[in-house]
Amino acid sequence: MRRNNMDISAELLYVAKNGAKKTHLVYKANLNFALVKKYLTRLTENGLLESVNGIFFTTDKGTKFLDQYEIMKPMSGTHG
Secondary structure: OOOHHHHHHHHHHHHEEEEEEEEHHHHHOOOHHHHHHHHHHHHOOOOOEEEOOOOOEEEEHHHHHHHHHHHHHHHHHOOO
């Protein structure tokens, strides 16, 4: 099944909850480095993710996003 932008963003935020390097995010989200870089930039600029010494962490705002994502996911028809 094809993932949309919200699904990929949520997946990256889940992986980064306890801290993750970019390489770990690439492999866990099954994306290439160029795509991960694009998403990391967007998520960081929007305050959902923060980078500390090259390790990415989900922020409180990112955790709230994930909470809302879990509520909306059944309505979107994506179950995964």
